[in-house]
Amino acid sequence: MQTPVHGSLLKPLQVNEAVGVWFHFSHSGSTALPHLPADILKWSKNYQNITYGVLDTPFQTVTTYANNSCLLLLDGRIDNLATLNDAYQISDPSVQSVVWYLYVTFGIKGFYRLKGRFTLVLYSVESEKTMLYRPYLSGFPLYYQSQEGGYTLSTNPLQLCDTKNSVTPLDKQRVAHYFTADPLKFSSHPFHSLSKLEPGEIVLMDAEGVEKIRQPVHEAFPKQAIPTQKDAIYRAYRRLIETAVSETLREDIDYGIMLSSGIDSATLAYHASKLLSKRGKKLIAYSWKLPNDAADESEKVKALCETLEIELKLLSAEGMGPFDEVGSMAYNPGSPVTNAFARLNRECYKLASRDGIKYLLNGNFGDMLFKYGQPKLTELWKERQFGQLLLALKRVSKKVIPAETQVRTPWLTDEVKSLRKEKTHSETGKTDYRYALCDFHEDYFGGERYLSGVYGITRLEPHRNSALVNFCLQLPQTLHS
Structure with a gap:
């Protein structure tokens, strides 16, 4: 009513x-x-x-x-x-x-x-x-x-x-x-x-x-000075993640995190668990095991949780796949349910709700800032291993953006560009951007509001941080030089 x-x-x-x-x-x-x-x-x-x-x-x-x-x-x-x-x-x-x-x-x-x-x-x-x-x-x-x-x-x-x-x-x-x-x-x-x-x-x-x-994107994400040395780049990224996490975790309570093996997911878990440990609170990870599926990340997630001493609740998704063929969170026409990954999200909400979790960090959109990078989990926060992450980023930027191109986001697809229409204006007159981020932001539908209503949980998005996103959008150009 x-x-x-x-x-x-x-x-x-x-x-x-x-x-x-x-x-x-x-x-x-x-x-x-x-x-x-x-x-x-x-x-x-x-x-x-x-x-x-x-x-x-x-x-x-x-x-x-x-x-x-x-x-x-x-x-x-x-x-x-x-x-x-x-x-x-x-x-x-x-x-x-x-x-x-x-x-x-x-x-x-x-x-x-x-x-x-x-x-x-x-x-x-x-x-x-x-x-x-x-x-x-x-x-x-x-x-x-x-x-x-x-x-x-x-x-x-x-x-x-x-x-x-x-x-x-x-x-x-x-x-x-x-x-x-x-x-x-x-x-x-x-x-x-x-x-x-x-x-x-x-x-x-x-x-x-x-x-x-x-x-205009250049107003929302103004050009800023990015470090040129790889160690300085990593330290800056780490500080931004840490700041975003501290601004998000405002209450002295236990938090949950939906965890995948992506770069951003693992880095988020590291800083969140570190901050909560100082407060005497804990971070509980929720993830899934995909038996006989190419997209199974459970062993990597286990290794991450063991390293960080995070409690892990691992769901079984047997019979829910295949997951390696699902490229986005798209709705399945003619069906009352969304795809298998969406069902996994709901199962995470159910389990976290039973555990009394009030806030659930969204860590299951791996690589949304450094897209396509897949280094080993233990390399994410150890400076001595940063070279492999740098190489992964260089491969992405060289593959997607020619060195002379002045587009700041390397994963913008033709499909996304074509979505710009009607009386949309930009001071620059360019139509290169519709979104500031990649798939993570393109398909954002506010779905967590409805899952939150059903299970009494609020999902938190530390990566929705202007300073952090601005840094990462401009990072691939720096790596060109």
């Missing part, structure tokens, strides 16, 4: 059992419903309705702010409010006031100054424009479609389409199946009619229609 927003001016409304944020934005200026704040009703011709969740799934707090100038819907958390308030001496340090100040002062580009894991919807009373924004590396997907003379938006796609023949609101396990991957790629899927707010994208909506604006 959808719950309408009630609230008074300048007072945030906390909704603790929300999986989606929904509103309808009308071309024709339909009258808003009476549960909205009075001043918004007085001025707004476009903002029609706001309601929350159909699945009643606890995960993220959705906050609503309103005053005479704007209405702000924030799904997630902005981390640098205090920094922005100090920098601009904003009289009111509230979320709404900071966001509104940035918009009034810098225009829509002011959103780029916000840091955190969030998606926002801002309605301006004066201009009667609705603005959507999602940062490059964080923020939940926001979906929208044109219907009934207007646009309907939601962080929960189930609220935007007819799913009577495929899923019911009460079937939470089956809902988790839908949102483990990215079903929007398939026209036969019930979500095929939706558009998605992309990472680093601002969408402007008014009575004239929709305009999309992309943040």
Whole structure:
């Protein structure tokens, strides 16, 4: 059952059992419903309705702010409010006031100054424009479609389409199946009619229609000085990983990690276990054994856990493969479930939930920063073995990027480039980028929100860190020289 927003001016409304944020934005200026704040009703011709969740799934707090100038819907958390308030001496340090100040002062580009894991919807009373924004590396997907003379938006796609023949609101396990991957790629899927707010994208909506604006990649990830000596490169990478981990593991409790044998997965496990050990807490690893399958990494994972003295819970995936033929987290058309890797994710969530784990680190996207590198696990954090990692990186960069090419991400495929369309703008005029990362970010669908709701676990993504990603995106070019 959808719950309408009630609230008074300048007072945030906390909704603790929300999986989606929904509103309808009308071309024709339909009258808003009476549960909205009075001043918004007085001025707004476009903002029609706001309601929350159909699945009643606890995960993220959705906050609503309103005053005479704007209405702000924030799904997630902005981390640098205090920094922005100090920098601009904003009289009111509230979320709404900071966001509104940035918009009034810098225009829509002011959103780029916000840091955190969030998606926002801002309605301006004066201009009667609705603005959507999602940062490059964080923020939940926001979906929208044109219907009934207007646009309907939601962080929960189930609220935007007819799913009577495929899923019911009460079937939470089956809902988790839908949102483990990215079903929007398939026209036969019930979500095929939706558009998605992309990472680093601002969408402007008014009575004239929709305009999309992309943040230039060189602004999101500005060029920085990268060390040229291999030992210095490794130390810098290690410091960035360590910082990202420390910023993520904020509570003094035990954590879980979904672990694979990739470079980033193992490095993450090393720093997380080291930090938690200092606090007297432990890291529990969840992984899987794939009997007679070419993609089996269980022996490497065991070796890693033994070296780091991490407790390992190894799942058996016998009969669930083959896994070596699955190249992405794609949805299987015509089936109520996603592929085998997605099922493994759910099994990890189930086991971690039984163990009482509250937060689960995502370490099963191995090599998402240094893609295709496969050194031995024990070489990942020992400086004397860094040469082999360096050689692996050189092989990748030479294979994918000619030395004279000025593209900073070596794993950008033609398929990804072709996805850029409609009125997407860039100050540079280039169309080389759609995403800042590789497959890990391309297929991000917010699926962990639905698994989290089912199993009561929040998944953490330490690699969604601007400084770390910026470093790794530019590293292959440095290796050319």
